[in-house]
Amino acid sequence: MRRLILLLILVFNANVFAQSTEYSIIVKDIETQLPIDNAMVVIMKTKQVLLSNEEGKVTFVLNGASNVQISEMNYENLTVRWATLKEDEFVVYLKNKNNKLDEIVLSKESPQKILQKIVSTSAKKLTTPYRLKVYVREFFMLDNKYSYYNDGLVNFQFSGNKKKATTTLLVEQNRSYGLLETDVSADLRGYNLNNIMENYCNLNYFQPVLNPKNKKEYDYIIKGHPNNKNYYIMNITPFDKTKKGLDSFEVVYDPEKKIIIEFSCILNPANLDKIDEKPVIGSKNVIKSIVKVNYRLDGADYYVLSSNEEIAYNLTLKDQVKNIQVRNSFVTTNFNKQNFTYNESDVFKEKTLFNKRNKILTNYWDISGFTATDEEKAIIKALDFKM
Numbered sequence: 001m002r003r004l005i006l007l008l009i010l011v012f013n014a015n016v017f018a019q020s021t022e023y024s025i026i027v028k029d030i031e032t033q034l035p036i037d038n039a040m041v042v043i044m045k046t047k048q049v050l051l052s053n054e055e056g057k058v059t060f061v062l063n064g065a066s067n068v069q070i071s072e073m074n075y076e077n078l079t080v081r082w083a084t085l086k087e088d089e090f091v092v093y094l095k096n097k098n099n100k101l102d103e104i105v106l107s108k109e110s111p112q113k114i115l116q117k118i119v120s121t122s123a124k125k126l127t128t129p130y131r132l133k134v135y136v137r138e139f140f141m142l143d144n145k146y147s148y149y150n151d152g153l154v155n156f157q158f159s160g161n162k163k164k165a166t167t168t169l170l171v172e173q174n175r176s177y178g179l180l181e182t183d184v185s186a187d188l189r190g191y192n193l194n195n196i197m198e199n200y201c202n203l204n205y206f207q208p209v210l211n212p213k214n215k216k217e218y219d220y221i222i223k224g225h226p227n228n229k230n231y232y233i234m235n236i237t238p239f240d241k242t243k244k245g246l247d248s249f250e251v252v253y254d255p256e257k258k259i260i261i262e263f264s265c266i267l268n269p270a271n272l273d274k275i276d277e278k279p280v281i282g283s284k285n286v287i288k289s290i291v292k293v294n295y296r297l298d299g300a301d302y303y304v305l306s307s308n309e310e311i312a313y314n315l316t317l318k319d320q321v322k323n324i325q326v327r328n329s330f331v332t333t334n335f336n337k338q339n340f341t342y343n344e345s346d347v348f349k350e351k352t353l354f355n356k357r358n359k360i361l362t363n364y365w366d367i368s369g370f371t372a373t374d375e376e377k378a379i380i381k382a383l384d385f386k387m
Helices: 001-019 111-126 181-186 193-202 204-210 212-218 374-386
Strands: 020-029 040-043 048-051 058-062 068-071 078-080 089-094 130-142 145-160 165-177 216-226 232-238 248-253 258-266 284-296 302-317 320-334
Touching: 040 058, 048 212, 048 302, 078 089, 078 193, 078 216, 089 216, 111 193, 111 204, 111 216, 111 232, 111 248, 111 302, 130 204, 130 302, 145 193, 145 374, 165 193, 165 374, 181 320, 193 302, 193 320, 212 216, 284 320
Parallel strands: 020 089
Antiparallel strands: 020 058, 040 048, 040 068, 048 320, 068 078, 130 145, 130 320, 145 165, 216 232, 232 248, 248 258, 258 284, 284 302, 302 320
């Protein structure tokens, strides 16, 4: 009888631990009490990676027990024990490092050569074979009104040599809501998932500032990171801010390992003064362009962690000008050195998830690495209602 009771207890406990439970964590600054966005949350059991949104929130499903690690380069790392987690929104507080090391860094080597080395080293590490599970999403605005949304859970398989990375794309799940006009829809199809990911890994954005001929076009300043003694920040700005087509860069990098931790590339608004009086039909006048990419170094593993891109431009049609704004994001939820096996028919060969038939197996968007804010959820719901 005792053995039977013990067996029932063990079975009951096993069932409890086997159940999937959804958790939400809110990450805040301990001093300001404000939410911290882009804090990295790692589920230790599954190695799943999540990033906090503008509300400081992450949501995930856990099958069994696991501790959770929370980090952000400006704050001290924190490990949350599974036993203390609550199913409702659980608030954790991070302490700012506050190292105040933003002094200018002097070097005998020219900043452009330093940039060449860190870009070269980073690109070599990013081209080794591996695969990433990535949550991608895109918000589309037409004439300042949200009109289209899509997201998906995809896998990128990386291959290539040490000079250039190439990707193979497989789509696990996806959804699309909203409608667009024919002329604008054709323009949106130029958005290419493979090209974007390859640009992040091959660091193609740096080509203008790496060109020796453009050395005199830019001003370089290197400073210590204000909150992380292990990193430097390189700011690259054009001397002539009125010159068309020159971007400003901010690069956070590890000076010892010679790798990039994050970078941003922003089109200077002063470059937008020169507008064609009689634009050609089909031409685009870019009025905003922002790219920000984060990388993760986890032991010997180095890969794209997340990205955010925003672009706004005026598209000239036959009888009118349409204002188009696109905001897209990539969030890597899992890194794996093992290649996945697939049939050639499984490979997604289109450029974008735009108008791909919806394939929804789970509520992947709620636990995919980047939880939508309340405002974003309202936008998606409204677009779904219009379908």
